[in-house]
Amino acid sequence: MAEQTWLNHIDGAWVAPAGGEYLATIDPATEEPIARFARSGAADVDAAVRAAHRALSGEWSMLTPAARGALMFRLADAIAADRDRLARLETIDVGKPLRDSLGDIDGVVATLRYNAGAADKMEGATIPLGRDIVDFTVLEPLGVTAHIVPWNFPLGMAMRSLAPALAAGCTCVLKPAEQSPLSALAFAELLDKAAIPKGVINIVTGLGEEAGEALVRHPLVRGITFTGSVETGRRIMATAAAGIKPVVLELGGKNPMIVLDDADVDRAVDDAVMASFENAGQVCSSSSRYLLAPQIRDAFIERLCARAADLTVGPGLDDPAIGPIVSREQHDKVLGFVSAGVAAGARLRQGGGRPAGLNRGYFLEPTVFDRVTPDMALAREEVFGPVGVALDISSENEAVELANSLGFGLAAGVYTRDIGRAMRMMRRLEHGCVWINGWGVGGGQGPTGGMKESGIGRERGLAGIRNYLETKNVAIRV
Secondary structure (H helix, E strand, O other): OOOOEEOEEEOOEEEOOOOOOEEEEEEOOOOEEEEEEEOOOHHHHHHHHHHHHHHHOOHHHHOOHHHHHHHHHHHHHHHHHOHHHHHHHHHHHHOOOHHHHHHHHHHHHHHHHHHHHHOOOOOOOEEEOOOOEEEEEEEEEOOEEEEEOOOOOHHHHHHHHHHHHHHHOOEEEEEOOOOOOHHHHHHHOOOOOOOOOOOOEEEOOOOHHHHHHHHHHOOOEEEEEEEOOHHHHHHHHHHHHHOOOOEEEEOOOOOEEEEOOOOOHHHHHHHHHHHHHHHHHOOOOOOOEEEEOHHHHHHHHHHHHHHHHOOOEOOHHHOOOEOOOOOHHHHHHHHHHHHHHHHHOOEEEEOOOOOOOOOOOOOOOOEEEEOOOOOOHHHHOOOOOOEEEEEEOOOHHHHHHHHOOOOOOOEEEEEOOOHHHHHHHHHHOOOOEEEEOOOOOOOOOOOEOOOHHHEEOOEOHHHHHHOOEEEEEEEEEO
């Protein structure tokens, strides 16, 4: 693996970067290089986009929606057959436990199959204008679409936007994150097996400020999907505005888990363990702040800390509960939040340091703070690591106000035995997803996305396919 060099995948072929430069991807459990991949620039991106543009008018465009869906089903089958290899690549590239990577690949297959089945079910409408005019709408693919994805769920995030774009009839250029390119490149090897026409899916690797920037600026790109930081999302949106290009952005969150005085505390703690520490907390929809009623606060924190202390931490291939953080840069950033929290007066209740016996790799114990106040960075900024913070609330109103007080608005959770109470709060929460008595409940059929600075647009479900369709109105005088 260490000697392997990956090229870009453009127009159905493996192509070396025009500049002849390569980057290394690092195993976060060992801090050792795994493989090299292309450092792409504007010339490589141009070749990929032009290949996708040619494919728009080629064999792909002649397929019926049902035939397009059939090829997508074949691609899903090819991924399922290669499940073990793809999962192992994700684990060594990102650090997550192997069983989680296997589950992620299963999710990739399910996402592709859902969208494949929907390819022939996106319909236009007829508009009643009287006997003398027939008026109807036709749905057409947006064109060449750019997909810039994060490192936390490499192939899963890629397929979340690739699959609906394919279902709509678009052609695609994917840029995986520079921290985790391997599963996307291995996925490219499966395109021929599924008989996907050349140029329909192209993959270029490299840095965001080089390959990503060139992709967003390319005049033949007609739509952009990005998941990542608010700062980068702003730059992408501003750049896309020059070409009047629609964007779909998911930009993270500081998601409140509101646990009220009548909640099932054990259920809330179970969800907090999963939602705070899964994938080492590197999840946009993690439950990163707990807003706790005083009646249940102590019981919640004590049970959460006990559960967190029992979680195993180690290399992903050993299948622990928690793997390493993805990179040295991210590891240092999370440790900075921990140190700043202690200095600001928050109480460290659990974790906060390197686990015993793990002297290499970007590991951090699952970490819990309480006595956190709303003005602290721990309470306001996205940590993106295995760190949960507890804040006190005195009422429903205070919980909602605190939940809505930040620029983020991705997801929120409410835990209470009173469904009327939960529904009242749901209507006031400024978040794209509101989960009641279960964190992250739902499936790929339900649309997800953020409000305010957490993004624009919705992904998953039929709403996700509509991102990649244009509506054309046709009127005929008879």
